[in-house]
Amino acid sequence: MKFVDEAFIDIAAGDGGNGCVSFRHEKYKEFGGPNGGDGGRGGHVFAVADPNLNTLVDFRYSRRHDAKRGQHGMGSDMFGAAGDDITLKMPVGTIITDAETGEVLYELLVPGEVITIAKGGDGGFGNMRFKSAINRAPRQKTPGWPGEKKSLKLELKVLADVGLLGMPNAGKSTLISAISNARPRIADYPFTTLHPNLGVVRVGPEQSFVVADLPGLIEGASEGAGLGHLFLRHLQRTRLLLHMIDMAPFDDSIDPVAQAKAIVGELKKYDAALYQKPRWLVLNKLDMVPSDERAALVKDFVKRLRFKGPVFEISALTREGCEPLVKAIYQHVKAEQVAEQAPAEVDPRFAPEPPPTESV
Incomplete structure (x- = not known):
């Protein structure tokens, strides 16, 4: 459809x-x-x-x-x-x-x-x-x-707890197919995803959250370039954004740090509230990086990006590192839900007086 x-x-x-x-x-x-x-x-x-x-x-x-x-x-x-x-x-x-x-x-x-x-x-x-x-x-x-x-x-506006964002071919569709029941179209060329895909991630009995895979963003998306600008509105209702990074680009001239900064810039231009949402880094395709080079590559990337939030190292294709990521996401989403349902604090000046106690 x-x-x-x-x-x-x-x-x-x-x-x-x-x-x-x-x-x-x-x-x-x-x-x-x-x-x-x-x-x-x-x-x-x-x-x-x-x-x-x-x-x-x-x-x-x-x-x-x-x-x-x-x-x-x-x-x-x-x-x-x-x-x-x-x-x-x-x-x-x-x-x-x-x-x-x-x-x-x-x-x-x-x-x-x-x-x-x-x-x-x-x-x-x-x-x-x-x-x-x-x-x-x-x-x-x-x-x-x-x-x-x-x-x-x-x-x-798609109702999802978690939104995936990143450049085309960052592995968003592969991740959603690895951790949920969604089966988006996947191919080895950019812009495979043409519309949002929703997947339900089940962590345990009666424990689940909804993740949305959106078309990839490119620089200039907030002004209408590429496909991702058509669907940025779908991120506005999410509780958490997962910024996926391709750590093994097919072209050596591509700088993942520059791409990551471009995505963050597009979020800020499109909506300041969206830019302020909790955002985690998910470094993908590390299975294509030699094991003895991974630690140095990740450390250098985070340092150059000056990112202060949580960072997860995964391979969506082999599902390496996906389980800790899913558990961390669920805990965050659950905490957000509990906070939303908590009763608002009452100003003590307007708090109702306790009922009088009867003396025996």
């Missing part, structure tokens, strides 16, 4: 049905009075977060979505039926924005979450609503209210 993470749609909730003007006509009921019913409510437009979807491709080819209008009121005190609602299934992580103003309206973050994105119009009043002591035979009615109409932009 083609990966689409941005789409524009037009939605329209149903208009309310019109009220009815009617009078009771029965034998021996000469002055039966008004009995025109109200119109029915127009159909709503709902959005539901479907965990089985991972792309907005359906909305690329189906842009217009209209709910049914309410039925008109009828005589004999009969109200019109409500219009049929419609429900749009969207991937978890979809952001719904007003296409005209750019205002963020909704975010679908919880699987199964249902929100109302357009409300149907209320039905109009029939003439039975206007009956009074001085107006016994009203002929007034009101039309149904129009339903909401909106032009929306849908933007999908």
Whole structure:
């Protein structure tokens, strides 16, 4: 399935049905009075977060979505039926924005979450609503209210705990296939990954985290160069970034330190908050470096990069060093989750007073 993470749609909730003007006509009921019913409510437009979807491709080819209008009121005190609602299934992580103003309206973050994105119009009043002591035979009615109409932009941000970033051919796809159940496309040329791949990494029973493999970044990505700039937004919701480095480039003229600095520079240009996220170095392809040269190579690389955070030495192909990396990631992600769920500290000036104790 083609990966689409941005789409524009037009939605329209149903208009309310019109009220009815009617009078009771029965034998021996000469002055039966008004009995025109109200119109029915127009159909709503709902959005539901479907965990089985991972792309907005359906909305690329189906842009217009209209709910049914309410039925008109009828005589004999009969109200019109409500219009049929419609429900749009969207991937978890979809952001719904007003296409005209750019205002963020909704975010679908919880699987199964249902929100109302357009409300149907209320039905109009029939003439039975206007009956009074001085107006016994009203002929007034009101039309149904129009339903909401909106032009929306849908933007999908992949929900992952860990994001992989790095130059093309750094081994991101190989790593995600080694530690998770994802099977991304892998080849020996750059830009193999054309869209994000998600993998669930299972550390133990009921212990797992989600990792996202994104297309590689190149210098100038924040201005639109290469493929990676299209997917930088997917890193904004991650708790941890793994910066993968190819320590055995096929061309001797390539400097891994210069490449690493270029990636960091692109992150800073794109989003300062993204640049401030926890970032670990993962030095990959060390199986292609002679064992007696690895320590010196790694030490020289870290020194030249002036990196102060955690550094992991691995080979995604042979899975050497992957297990300690996975365990460290899980501990970090778990600590972040616990911190997010911790109750906020209460200012002692506004803390509730303890209940009085009864003396015996």
